[in-house]
Amino acid sequence: MAEPVIAILGAGPAGLRAAQALAEAGLRPLLIDEGARAGGQIYRQPPPGAERPAADLYGFEAGRARALHGLAAALAPRVDYRAGTLVWGIAPLDGGGFALDCLGPEGQARLGVDRLILATGAMDRVLPFPGWTLPGVFTLGAAQIALKAQGMAIGSRVALVGAGPLLPLLAHQYAKAGIRLAAVLDVTPLAAKLAAAPGLAAIPATLAKGLWYTLRGLLRGTPVRGGVRDLAVEGAGRVEAIAWRDARGRRHRVACDAVAASFGLRSEAQAADLAGCRFVFDAVTRQWQPERTPEGRSSHPRVYLAGDGSGIGGADMAELLGERAARALLADLGHPRDAAREARLDRGLARQIRFRAALEAAYPYPHHLVARIRDDEIVCRCEGITAGALRSAARDRDAREVNRLKALTRIGMGRCQGRVCGHAAAEILARALDLPVDRVGRLRGQAPIKPIPLREPA
Missing domain, CATH: 3.50.50.60 (FAD/NAD(P)-binding domain)
Structure with missing residues (x-):
């Protein structure tokens, strides 16, 4: 056969x-x-x-x-x-x-x-915040691709924002490449990382690397801030500054010419x-x-x-x-x-699963960002759809599931097919309906899953 x-x-x-x-x-x-x-x-x-x-x-x-x-x-x-x-x-x-x-x-x-x-x-997992659609705002993954694949940075004075282990890694990579970092802003609290430390010790070498990236950045003078809230990118037609509140509610603002922001994967x-x-x-x-x-x-x-x-x-x-x-x-x-080989793989996977659970606890989901998405904030850049339009569909047009929301508003019908905006749309809809986010479902996959030239299928 x-x-x-x-x-x-x-x-x-x-x-x-x-x-x-x-x-x-x-x-x-x-x-x-x-x-x-x-x-x-x-x-x-x-x-x-x-x-x-x-x-x-x-x-x-x-x-x-x-x-x-x-x-x-x-x-x-x-x-x-x-x-x-x-x-x-x-x-x-x-x-x-x-x-x-x-x-x-x-x-x-x-x-x-x-x-x-x-x-x-x-x-990257994307959540809208004021100024996120300004030219000069990228995801952390895009900023890393620029450095690895093109040997260039996204700007000369860069602010990094995130809620996951990619944030300290990218900060280290940019600093090592000689890029001036205006700020490194973690939207999750330090207390979560301290509480998760015993679980992170499941793989000591990986924990040590993460600590080294962070401590190395601090020794270099990288301005690392944790527990950041109320983010806003400022500028007239381009990125000029980033502002935020710290865990004590104090307002901060630093000048920058580029921002990389994403909130997990x-x-x-x-x-x-x-x-x-x-x-x-x-x-x-x-x-x-x-x-x-x-x-x-x-x-x-x-x-x-x-x-x-x-x-x-x-x-x-x-x-x-x-x-x-x-x-x-x-x-x-x-x-x-090969039963012995399969058993070794299974043991390795079990350790990785324990470590990953601790890592997710160290960088908890930033609910506070979703709670502060304004009605006039663009959620779907492809179709120009605001958070207010999504909330209105939930309130006035009986949109109780994300595919119904898509039919009524066109959210997720653009180039990204919901890959960028779908997560935020579901979170906004669930909050508007006062439902757990899993109750509003998920956007169904459609072909083509990414943009292709029209001439190709023909």
């Missing part, structure tokens, strides 16, 4: 480890990635000709980055690698399997596959939605995620899940999940199992 066609979506840590496990079992998977070079976000490679020393790009993770980049090169003869390729649609095939609608360097293609491993990663789960996976609500991260077993199986018998696309866990956990999901797939195909 012919071997099944297996496609892996994403060539970050999870996708590469999944590809390695399948290749070692004698299979030749499709490895499809939007990036021009393998590595994902955390181990993003600069364009050819613009390389810089790994220590400058990845810091403590330079060794891991080099190992994964080397793995990608070693796998090249044993996988069908499609770089720079977007899977924008997934449809079921009669008799099982999927048709993948792809847009790559050679144009549009439709690929038939038997099974999927989805390692689609994550993106959200899974890129559109592909899982199109593939027919069942979703569950995670109350800690306040987002819907495709249901995943510890071994990486989804609710669909032909779909496997790995990495941040099915639950935020970070790069180390993504590597473990990538291999674990591939081994689950191989077992389902009847390949011999």
